[in-house]
Every structure is written in C-alpha cells, then in structure tokens.
Amino acid sequence: MKNIRIVMLLCLFMAPALAVWAKEPMQEFTKTINREFGTAADGTTALYNRYGTVNVKTWQNNTVKIDITIIVNAKSQREADETFKNINVNFTNAWGYVKAETMISETMTYGTGNWWPAKACGDDFKINYDVWMPATNHLDLKNKYGNAWVGALKGRLLAEIKYGELRAEAISNDANINIGYGKAFLSKVNNLSGQASYSELNVTEVRDIQIDTKYSETTIERANSIRITSKYDNFSLGTVDELRLQTKYANLKSNTIRSAYITAQYSDMDFSAVKEGVDADMTYGNLQIDALSRNFSNVSIVGKYTGVTVGVERGTAYRFDAEVNYADAHVPQSATVKNRSDANNREVVQGYLGSESAKGLVKARLTYGDFVIK
Structure with missing residues (x-):
C-alpha cells in the first residue's frame, strides 16, 4: 500500500x-x-x-x-x-x-x-x-x-x-455501481444501488435508487424513490416521487417532488415544487420551498440555526403552527391568526389561511432561525 x-x-x-x-x-x-x-x-x-x-x-x-x-x-x-x-x-x-x-x-x-x-x-x-x-x-x-x-x-x-x-x-434490470474519482452516466436503470466518492453521478431515469455519496455531484432527472446517505455533496434532482436524504455539508436543488424526508447538518435545501409534504430535521442551514401544491398534506420542520421559507400556491387553504426561539415568524397578512405570543425570546403563531379545517398543515419548531410562510 x-x-x-x-x-x-x-x-x-x-x-x-x-x-x-x-x-x-x-x-x-x-x-x-x-x-x-x-x-x-x-x-x-x-x-x-x-x-x-x-x-x-x-x-x-x-x-x-x-x-x-x-x-x-x-x-x-x-x-x-x-x-x-x-x-x-x-x-x-x-x-x-x-x-x-x-x-x-x-x-x-x-x-x-x-x-x-x-x-x-x-x-x-x-x-x-x-x-x-x-x-x-x-x-x-x-x-x-x-x-x-x-x-x-x-x-x-x-x-x-x-x-x-x-x-x-x-x-x-438492476445495477450496483462503485465510482471513485470518476464519472458515471446512466440513461435508464431499474433499481440502482452503490456508492460514489469524489465523483460525478448522472442518471436520466431510475425506479429506485439507494446510494452512499461523499465529495460528489449527483444529478437525477426522474426517479420513483431516492435514498441517499452523504456528506460534502451537491444534488440536482428533477421529478422525484419520494426522497429520503441524510447528509452533512450538502446543497440540494429539486424541481418537482412529492414527499421529502430530510436529516441534514450544515446544508441548504431548495425545493421548487412540493406536491405532498416535507419532514425535515436540520441544523445550520437553510430550507426553501418555492411552491407547496394545493393538495399538500403536511410540512414539519425542526431546526437549529436554520432559516425556513415556505411558499404556497395561490388560492391554497392551509393551517400553520410555528414556534421560534431567538428568531422571528412571519405569516401572510391575509391569514387568520388564532394565537400569537411573543415573550422571553420565544414567538408562537398559529392560525390558518382560507379554511380553519384545511387539510394542509405547516408546522415549524426553530431555534435561531427565522420562519417565513408566504
């Protein structure tokens, strides 16, 4: 050696x-x-x-x-x-x-x-x-x-x-790949597993993917299910049904996703469109959702030193429940606020927009990170 x-x-x-x-x-x-x-x-x-x-x-x-x-x-x-x-x-x-x-x-x-x-x-x-x-x-x-x-x-x-x-x-059929200091370009694969380190992974279409990555660039255009454990990575995702990501020191940009489950430290997550929901536990980072669809069900975010911005499609009815410590919470002016308190560096705001019985709920528990819903 x-x-x-x-x-x-x-x-x-x-x-x-x-x-x-x-x-x-x-x-x-x-x-x-x-x-x-x-x-x-x-x-x-x-x-x-x-x-x-x-x-x-x-x-x-x-x-x-x-x-x-x-x-x-x-x-x-x-x-x-x-x-x-x-x-x-x-x-x-x-x-x-x-x-x-x-x-x-x-x-x-x-x-x-x-x-x-x-x-x-x-x-x-x-x-x-x-x-x-x-x-x-x-x-x-x-x-x-x-x-x-x-x-x-x-x-x-x-x-x-x-x-x-x-x-x-x-x-x-299925594929298992191990890429080190290289690049992989797969046009279409059924189920994909493996690992990539110091590499570039590009997949046009995959059914299910389960992979470990580090110090890599990953691009997936279409996928049913994605499960990734990573550190020091960049991700670019197109249309995805379900994403499960555990990462450190990463950046992710996604186009259209149905559901995402995120555990991340020192990372930034940017979702252009979310159809159903996001469940995220983040430390030292940022989470941005540009547009929650009209039929979304649940967004639940726990964060420390993490800023959160959630955009909702115009005309969507939803409920919100936010608690932030040493930070600020902002909701639309047209929203109905049922409960608001701001004392001892702790702010709570609860209410709804459109209908008090709306299916969709946006819930946030943040410390040292602002919450914005718009």
Missing part, C-alpha cells in the same frame, strides 16, 4: 517531466488477443481491466467475443516486448460464466528492475477491451484508470470504476 501511494504521487508530480526525459522518439507497438466463448443466455460476463478502455456491446448470440488490443509506446520492438511480457490476460470459462482479467506484473508498475515512472502511471501502455456479450447476460465490470461504455443491457450490472468514466445505455 505504501508503494502504491508513492506511485500515485509520482504520477501527479512527474508527468510534465516524463515527456522530456526520453530523448529517443517513441513508436507505437500493438499486440492483440482474441477469444470467443459459448455461454448461457442468463449467464455472467466478468471483465476486469486496468489502464485502458472497456467497450461492451450486446447482441442476441449466446457467445461472448473478446478482442483485446495492448498498445505500447516504446523506443524499440525489444523494449515493447519487455512490456508485453509483463501484461497478461487471464480467461476463465465455465458454462454460463466467462471472465477476462488483466494481469500486470508488479515489477513493471512499482517494483524493481525495469521500473520507471511512465510504467507506474500507465502512460506508455494501454489495454483496450472490445467485447460482445448476450444482452440477457449479467455484467460484472471493473476498470481502473480508464473509461467504460456499456450497451443496452437486460441483465444486471455490477460496475466498479476508479479514475475513469462509465457510460451505459438503458439497463432494464
């Missing part, structure tokens, strides 16, 4: 010097590996690679075709052959299971002998996979220091991507 850390530092700080170091011109040398295996329609294809791309296409054949191209930049064929000898691909084939795994000698990357910084960073070689597999197969994909593309898939996807991008077409 210590050697790996040293290598990563060298890759970061020595990259500008690598091009200057070699005096002789570099040439490109290639080696190809081609394999084809029969498999079951509902089998599993596993692809584990490093330092290159993985391009996965799906077809109707019950076979897995794997074309691998190893590209080496070297001064001579002899030097290229030394690199080729240290790169191997292991194949495993049992009925219903096909696996290809890149194996790189440690002496080439961070050991002794012919080691040099470009090899450690993967700068003088690339290992690229082109794969055709049954659309109904499950895909087990790992790629480090490279990008991956996956065609339309009916089987499940298990993907681990580090220091690269994952782009996937429609997945009509």
Whole structure:
C-alpha cells in the first residue's frame, strides 16, 4: 500500500517531466488477443481491466467475443516486448460464466528492475477491451484508470470504476455501481444501488435508487424513490416521487417532488415544487420551498440555526403552527391568526389561511432561525 501511494504521487508530480526525459522518439507497438466463448443466455460476463478502455456491446448470440488490443509506446520492438511480457490476460470459462482479467506484473508498475515512472502511471501502455456479450447476460465490470461504455443491457450490472468514466445505455434490470474519482452516466436503470466518492453521478431515469455519496455531484432527472446517505455533496434532482436524504455539508436543488424526508447538518435545501409534504430535521442551514401544491398534506420542520421559507400556491387553504426561539415568524397578512405570543425570546403563531379545517398543515419548531410562510 505504501508503494502504491508513492506511485500515485509520482504520477501527479512527474508527468510534465516524463515527456522530456526520453530523448529517443517513441513508436507505437500493438499486440492483440482474441477469444470467443459459448455461454448461457442468463449467464455472467466478468471483465476486469486496468489502464485502458472497456467497450461492451450486446447482441442476441449466446457467445461472448473478446478482442483485446495492448498498445505500447516504446523506443524499440525489444523494449515493447519487455512490456508485453509483463501484461497478461487471464480467461476463465465455465458454462454460463466467462471472465477476462488483466494481469500486470508488479515489477513493471512499482517494483524493481525495469521500473520507471511512465510504467507506474500507465502512460506508455494501454489495454483496450472490445467485447460482445448476450444482452440477457449479467455484467460484472471493473476498470481502473480508464473509461467504460456499456450497451443496452437486460441483465444486471455490477460496475466498479476508479479514475475513469462509465457510460451505459438503458439497463432494464438492476445495477450496483462503485465510482471513485470518476464519472458515471446512466440513461435508464431499474433499481440502482452503490456508492460514489469524489465523483460525478448522472442518471436520466431510475425506479429506485439507494446510494452512499461523499465529495460528489449527483444529478437525477426522474426517479420513483431516492435514498441517499452523504456528506460534502451537491444534488440536482428533477421529478422525484419520494426522497429520503441524510447528509452533512450538502446543497440540494429539486424541481418537482412529492414527499421529502430530510436529516441534514450544515446544508441548504431548495425545493421548487412540493406536491405532498416535507419532514425535515436540520441544523445550520437553510430550507426553501418555492411552491407547496394545493393538495399538500403536511410540512414539519425542526431546526437549529436554520432559516425556513415556505411558499404556497395561490388560492391554497392551509393551517400553520410555528414556534421560534431567538428568531422571528412571519405569516401572510391575509391569514387568520388564532394565537400569537411573543415573550422571553420565544414567538408562537398559529392560525390558518382560507379554511380553519384545511387539510394542509405547516408546522415549524426553530431555534435561531427565522420562519417565513408566504
């Protein structure tokens, strides 16, 4: 592990010097590996690679075709052959299971002998996979220091991507992803689980998603259910039925949401439209709802050092019940206030707008945070 850390530092700080170091011109040398295996329609294809791309296409054949191209930049064929000898691909084939795994000698990357910084960073070689597999197969994909593309898939996807991008077409099954220092773009997936760290996650359409994130940017355009545990993140949500979020140091912007359940510290939450309700427990942050719909049922907010602003669609009847300490509470001038008290740094205001028996209730209990409903 210590050697790996040293290598990563060298890759970061020595990259500008690598091009200057070699005096002789570099040439490109290639080696190809081609394999084809029969498999079951509902089998599993596993692809584990490093330092290159993985391009996965799906077809109707019950076979897995794997074309691998190893590209080496070297001064001579002899030097290229030394690199080729240290790169191997292991194949495993049992009925219903096909696996290809890149194996790189440690002496080439961070050991002794012919080691040099470009090899450690993967700068003088690339290992690229082109794969055709049954659309109904499950895909087990790992790629480090490279990008991956996956065609339309009916089987499940298990993907681990580090220091690269994952782009996937429609997945009509479930997916589990682990993204680190990379990006993931999923056009459509059934149920999605996994984690993202120091990464960017983009999902166009998902049924249910349950994911842990940190130091990441997450964009979800359409979802039925979202469950996220996070810290140090930014979220951009489109149309969501139900959101459950537990976070620290985050920013969230949502377009249209039915219900949201939030536990947050040091975070800002901005909802453009809420159809049914919000239940939030927040410390050190801000909560803004631009428009509660006419048919909303309940908004309940507990906060410390948190400012709350709630907008309600024009013509909506609702009730309100707010208690703030060391702060101010503001309700519309046209509202009927049944109870108001302001003493000992504690303000209570209760009442309704439109109808005393209105279904919708906005309830707030705040300390050191103003409450505004409009």
